[in-house]
Amino acid sequence: MLHGKPYSFAAYRGSDDADVVKEALSGKPCPELSGRVLFLESISHVDFAYICDRHCAAQGVVGRDVAKLDEETGFFYIPDFISKEEQQEIMENIRVDEERERLGRNGDSKWFRVQVRYVKHYGHSFDYHRKHIGTPDLAASTEIPQWMDKFVKRAFELVPTVTKYPDQMTIQQYPVGSGIPFHTDSHTSFGDTVFILSLLTPVAMDFRHPTTRTIVTKDLEPCSFVVMQGETRYGWEHAIRIRRSDLINGEVRERQERWSITMRTFNEAAECHCRYPALCDNDTEAVKKIREDRLAARRALKSATS
Numbered sequence: 666m667l668h669g670k671p672y673s674f675a676a677y678r679g680s681d682d683a684d685v686v687k688e689a690l691s692g693k694p695c696p697e698l699s700g701r702v703l704f705l706e707s708i709s710h711v712d713f714a715y716i717c718d719r720h721c722a723a724q725g726v727v728g729r730d731v732a733k734l735d736e737e738t739g740f741f742y743i744p745d746f747i748s749k750e751e752q753q754e755i756m757e758n759i760r761v762d763e764e765r766e767r768l769g770r771n772g773d774s775k776w777f778r779v780q781v782r783y784v785k786h787y788g789h790s791f792d793y794h795r796k797h798i799g800t801p802d803l804a805a806s807t808e809i810p811q812w813m814d815k816f817v818k819r820a821f822e823l824v825p826t827v828t829k830y831p832d833q834m835t836i837q838q839y840p841v842g843s844g845i846p847f848h849t850d851s852h853t854s855f856g857d858t859v860f861i862l863s864l865l866t867p868v869a870m871d872f873r874h875p876t877t878r879t880i881v882t883k884d885l886e887p888c889s890f891v892v893m894q895g896e897t898r899y900g901w902e903h904a905i906r907i908r909r910s911d912l913i914n915g916e917v918r919e920r921q922e923r924w925s926i927t928m929r930t931f932n933e934a935a936e937c938h939c940r941y942p943a944l945c946d947n948d949t950e951a952v953k954k955i956r957e958d959r960l961a962a963r964r965a966l967k968s969a970t971s
Contacts, residue, residue, distance in 0.1 A: 739895030
């Protein structure tokens with residue numbers, strides 16, 4: 666207890682880890698403190714990366730120009746990746762798929778509200794409560810729509826470092842003024858490549874380095890395509906600020922409704938061994954439990970088929 670105060674703070678990499686500690690210690694005698702009883706309360710810190718360890722500095726990240734966000738650091742931006750006609754085609758396919766899905770489910774829809782935006786998953790779902798891959802019933806389909814095939818193939822042609830075909834897709838609808846808080850896509854849920862296809866209207870996306878707090882803003886135009894790999898994917902957070910307008914080149918640009926399509930690859934091993942621990946979920950208790958459950962399921966399946 667610092668400075669003679671009767672309390673102290675402990676920071677954990679995730680709320681799940683904090684919950685484990687609280688359950689194990691709160692309201693119980695502590696042998697290391699001569700049997701005194703500890704009383705613990707939980708608070709969440711949405712910007713954990715700000716109080717992370719300085720492992721990134723030890724890895725040489727801080728020693729160079731951390732404001733650099735380009736192909737060398739795994740950021741690829743392709744304007745006019747699709748034509749306006751193809752954009753309209755995609756929006757029509759989204760609408761047609763929704764009608765077909767509702768008919769097949771007696772009016773049920775697989776759109777989910779997450780904070781102030783709406784999402785729909787294909788291939789694999791994502792559970793925003795536990796921040797990891799969700800159950801199959803949360804996805805609209807176990808397959809990615811075929812109408813996305815030609816655009817994925819185009820990405821392979823334009824970005825040589827793209828080597829794996831994505832098997833997870835999320836459609837997102839952003840109402841006017843909405844956004845998404847700073848985050849990095851779960852390291853143990855998805856592989857090393859993240860695609861973002863922007864639709865209908867532009868938006869400013871901010872990228873933040875966890876150790877230096879460097880902010881880099883990228884203006885994502887409609888019909889543009891972003892590929893995040895390497896350091897950009899694992900070592901930076903990204904966000905869309907919740908606001909009604911963006912300041913671009915000194916001019917205020919009012920926002921309108923925006924759509925996007927994010928595509929990723931499923932990380933079946935649920936493991937990550939990157940060099941960016943401040944943003945990595947590999948060692949959280951929740952992910953350890955996921956790995957144990959998957960291993961048990963594989964063993965059960967092997968036993969049933971042998």
